Amino acid sequence: MSSGNPFSIGQRWLSNSETELGLGAVISVDFRSVELFFPATGEARMYTKQDAPLTRLVFDIGETVKSQDGWQMTISEIEESQGVCIYFGIREDTKAQVRLSETLLDHHIRLNQPERRLFSEQLDHPKWFDLRLNALNHQYDYLRSSTLGLAGARISLIPHQLHIASEVGSRHAPRVLLADEVGLGKTIEAALIIHQQLRTGRAQRVLILVPDSLVHQWLVEMLRRINLPFAIFDESRCEALDDDGETNPFDNDQLVLCSIDFLSQSEKRQQQIQAASWDLMVVDEAHHLAWSADAPSAEYTLVEALANETPGVLLLTATPDQLGHESHFARLRLLDPARFHSYEAFLTEESRYSQLADAVAPLLSDTTPDEKQRTKLTDFAPDVMENAGNLAQPEARRELVHQLIDCHGTGRMLFRNRRANIEGFPDRVLLGYQLELPEVYESAVTGGDLTHALYPERMPSVVNSWMDEDPRVGWLLDFMQSVKPEKILLICASARTAQELGEVIRTQTGVRHSVFHEGMTIVERDKAAHYFSDEEDGAQILLCSEIGSEGRNFQFAHHLVLFDLPVTPDLLEQRIGRLDRIGQTQTVEIHVPYLKNTAQHVLVDWYHEGLNAFEKTCPTGSGVFDDVKTLLIGACLHPHDLHTRDELINLSTTLNSQLVAQLEAGRDRLLELNASGEGRVEQLLEDIILLDNSQDLSRFMGRLFDAIGVQQEEKGSDCFILMPTESMVSQLPGLDPEGMTVTYKRRVATTLENVQFLSWDHPLVHTAIDLVLSDVHGKSSIGFIADPDLPKGAYWLEALFVLDANAPKALQLGRFLPQTPLRICLDAQGNQVDLTFEIKRKVNRKISHQLIKALQQPLTLAIESSRKLAHQQANQKLHDALQDMHKTLNSEIQRLVDLQKRNPSVRDSEIEFIENQMNALDKVIQGADVQFDALRLVVNNP
Numbered sequence: 001m002s003s004g005n006p007f008s009i010g011q012r013w014l015s016n017s018e019t020e021l022g023l024g025a026v027i028s029v030d031f032r033s034v035e036l037f038f039p040a041t042g043e044a045r046m047y048t049k050q051d052a053p054l055t056r057l058v059f060d061i062g063e064t065v066k067s068q069d070g071w072q073m074t075i076s077e078i079e080e081s082q083g084v085c086i087y088f089g090i091r092e093d094t095k096a097q098v099r100l101s102e103t104l105l106d107h108h109i110r111l112n113q114p115e116r117r118l119f120s121e122q123l124d125h126p127k128w129f130d131l132r133l134n135a136l137n138h139q140y141d142y143l144r145s146s147t148l149g150l151a152g153a154r155i156s157l158i159p160h161q162l163h164i165a166s167e168v169g170s171r172h173a174p175r176v177l178l179a180d181e182v183g184l185g186k187t188i189e190a191a192l193i194i195h196q197q198l199r200t201g202r203a204q205r206v207l208i209l210v211p212d213s214l215v216h217q218w219l220v221e222m223l224r225r226i227n228l229p230f231a232i233f234d235e236s237r238c239e240a241l242d243d244d245g246e247t248n249p250f251d252n253d254q255l256v257l258c259s260i261d262f263l264s265q266s267e268k269r270q271q272q273i274q275a276a277s278w279d280l281m282v283v284d285e286a287h288h289l290a291w292s293a294d295a296p297s298a299e300y301t302l303v304e305a306l307a308n309e310t311p312g313v314l315l316l317t318a319t320p321d322q323l324g325h326e327s328h329f330a331r332l333r334l335l336d337p338a339r340f341h342s343y344e345a346f347l348t349e350e351s352r353y354s355q356l357a358d359a360v361a362p363l364l365s366d367t368t369p370d371e372k373q374r375t376k377l378t379d380f381a382p383d384v385m386e387n388a389g390n391l392a393q394p395e396a397r398r399e400l401v402h403q404l405i406d407c408h409g410t411g412r413m414l415f416r417n418r419r420a421n422i423e424g425f426p427d428r429v430l431l432g433y434q435l436e437l438p439e440v441y442e443s444a445v446t447g448g449d450l451t452h453a454l455y456p457e458r459m460p461s462v463v464n465s466w467m468d469e470d471p472r473v474g475w476l477l478d479f480m481q482s483v484k485p486e487k488i489l490l491i492c493a494s495a496r497t498a499q500e501l502g503e504v505i506r507t508q509t510g511v512r513h514s515v516f517h518e519g520m521t522i523v524e525r526d527k528a529a530h531y532f533s534d535e536e537d538g539a540q541i542l543l544c545s546e547i548g549s550e551g552r553n554f555q556f557a558h559h560l561v562l563f564d565l566p567v568t569p570d571l572l573e574q575r576i577g578r579l580d581r582i583g584q585t586q587t588v589e590i591h592v593p594y595l596k597n598t599a600q601h602v603l604v605d606w607y608h609e610g611l612n613a614f615e616k617t618c619p620t621g622s623g624v625f626d627d628v629k630t631l632l633i634g635a636c637l638h639p640h641d642l643h644t645r646d647e648l649i650n651l652s653t654t655l656n657s658q659l660v661a662q663l664e665a666g667r668d669r670l671l672e673l674n675a676s677g678e679g680r681v682e683q684l685l686e687d688i689i690l691l692d693n694s695q696d697l698s699r700f701m702g703r704l705f706d707a708i709g710v711q712q713e714e715k716g717s718d719c720f721i722l723m724p725t726e727s728m729v730s731q732l733p734g735l736d737p738e739g740m741t742v743t744y745k746r747r748v749a750t751t752l753e754n755v756q757f758l759s760w761d762h763p764l765v766h767t768a769i770d771l772v773l774s775d776v777h778g779k780s781s782i783g784f785i786a787d788p789d790l791p792k793g794a795y796w797l798e799a800l801f802v803l804d805a806n807a808p809k810a811l812q813l814g815r816f817l818p819q820t821p822l823r824i825c826l827d828a829q830g831n832q833v834d835l836t837f838e839i840k841r842k843v844n845r846k847i848s849h850q851l852i853k854a855l856q857q858p859l860t861l862a863i864e865s866s867r868k869l870a871h872q873q874a875n876q877k878l879h880d881a882l883q884d885m886h887k888t889l890n891s892e893i894q895r896l897v898d899l900q901k902r903n904p905s906v907r908d909s910e911i912e913f914i915e916n917q918m919n920a921l922d923k924v925i926q927g928a929d930v931q932f933d934a935l936r937l938v939v940n941n942p
């Protein structure tokens, strides 16, 4: 590359003053002037030959160049013909010998080596050097941070959720059951885990399977909370992608959300979804996966087939025992078939939990365990006790509890938090309304048919007229009037009842209402739910069939009407959980109209007096139900038999207290200790809060947006509007052309739905950083400082290098060796100095030209020395990264190996993965390379 040649037509030159023009071609030359055409921008410029601010672009042998047609070649020989260079070499794609006249070089070629840009005076504003350096530094910190994937979610910081997410999200191929009680945030936990797995490269293809009624809600939650755009796959989308029948529609997207109901109806789609490979599968409302040894349900079989092929599996259910304890076992079996091979063995193992809980109990109090208690612990787990610290210290006791739980039981694969231990839930009150039995229903009470006894409106004799006779209908209309305009969620067992009640409300009151049932399409249901949630113009009441009782978020309302009651306690809890969930700000009022001395009356009494299940979450309800089922049905069928009713209630009360005591002592107590994160999550919380309070991101992004030409306007309430401008250096993917409102404050982001939460995790931050780092802007610059304490005219070279390696995402290279910036600063004598500069201004073109001319030789030498120094620094970094990687991964392996000796839920594949990862990273890190990224010449001009 050289400059100063006489101009010839066809030669290629770069403009030093307008670098954005791209590569120009000489189109005419006369005695005094030269004209260039810049094809990339379609502009022409005329210059006087003598002081044209132009640099000739000539390549050397060994360099790679690109032609206008898009192919590339490596130069092996250069000739000149009438002042124009002709390059010869091998074409990269076809390997053919080719000849390329410089006239035919790609117009968009921009020099990207810093020193070339400097010496050809392709200079940018010196602030770009800082931007590149800061972008690299921040990216480095981000990739090594413990909060990656967690801090940027638009959520309030709730410790048990963050604990579960960080514990599970940082595993290789996690296989766990998330079983927090209703409304404690399993969806959020799953979102955080997915996010963390994707951001760290542990997973790339994620499949979420949910019931029909929750598809849209999941779509919205994933986008709103963690900015992940999942694609909904239903039959019409699959058909549109089916084209030639050769391709698998599920291969089309990386993040797929699918209704399990849709899948279970189509053999073809089941085969396709199984043929597509996934890294992580999430199944919501997993209690529907019914199983028994000889008759597993279709849904179970499908999920089992997928779980066998997919490394990571998250199952979500608030009520793991809803379809019986055997089905609960079966779900654990989905996660680890080798370990959960027999139900009997599982029961035996479970029985040990209470022994463990017994042994652990003394460690939970504030006193040091006595000799007897220690002996009991040693009998139970001699190996763990051997390494226990000083148990007089609370930390040592806490650590021991966790080790015991980690090593024994299902704590590693089953996470369950209970509301009783989570603060901030509102009270719930039962308001029962006893109503007289209408004559038309009398036969239902004594007819011996349980369905009719509970839902008399379904009797054939009244199907078309019950609305006129049933006193619950009149009660409902009055009730709506009495609480108007407050919102009411009504749940009943059947779609038909919901629809017919809707019809009554429409014809008799005209009050705005909406229905929600399985007969509606997903879009219709979402519209209905949306209409209900609209604060000002929305429906006062939403009438749901049982499908509305699961998973949905309706906590903006606080009146729940249970028009009838389900027979199982878990379903009752699911219904109440629609309102009694995180975000509910008022006491939840549960209104139950029921017919006196009927099966409904028996159920109200049973739930209220026998289980207290209306006013408190009743985790033991399904256990009691299993034991009293026959008695309960008998009492429902003979509601006048007060003796049976009393017996039912007394027995249920006794059983319930026994089960509560057992749970307290046994499985749930242990699970809870493990799942709440107490004593473990505090550091993570602190780190996130620190990050939330830090101004680093807002400052950095402010400068970055300025530099790339995004306008930021303060909007008040800690919000900003970002607007693209005409002077943007290039497009910023993810920035809405119409502008978007953003905030850096979690508090604002969790209250204002339409505001984006900018965090280090946000995709816009990543694309903006990529834009800076992939652009040539800032590769070379010259800036003045003004330091009166330093000699005038003193100068320094700042050279920025990047240590980088290439590895597949799954290796998680970023944990140990992300792109690492190395900044070297040399003074005029070539000595390395530890200075940072506050640049006052850009050096104008004329002075830059003179400086570069005068300093070409010393700068060339300084660049060479900085390169050597960067390599030395890089070697040290590589050494440290290798050591850190070995230490970290070896201790992870060791922990798993130790754990596996006592806890079979640690899979061999988890250990093998880390061993392979370590070997592969060894090679990758050793193959890392140093690239020269940018330079800046700094001159003192006080």
Ligand SMILES: Nc1ncnc2c1ncn2[C@@H]1O[C@H](COP(=O)(O)OP(=O)(O)OP(=O)(O)O)[C@@H](O)[C@H]1O
Residues within 6 Å of the ligand: 154, 155, 156, 157, 158, 161, 180, 181, 182, 183, 184, 185, 186, 187, 188, 189, 317, 318, 550, 551, 552, 553, 555, 577, 578, 581, 582, 583, 750
């Ligand atoms: N950390 C959080 N910040 C803000 N909102 C939250 C948080 N955690 C949960 N929520 C809200 O609380 C509600 C319950 O959370 P989520 O749906 O995740 O619970 P769940 O355990 O999946 O419920 P269910 O058992 O009913 O399926 C949702 O509206 C959710 O958006």
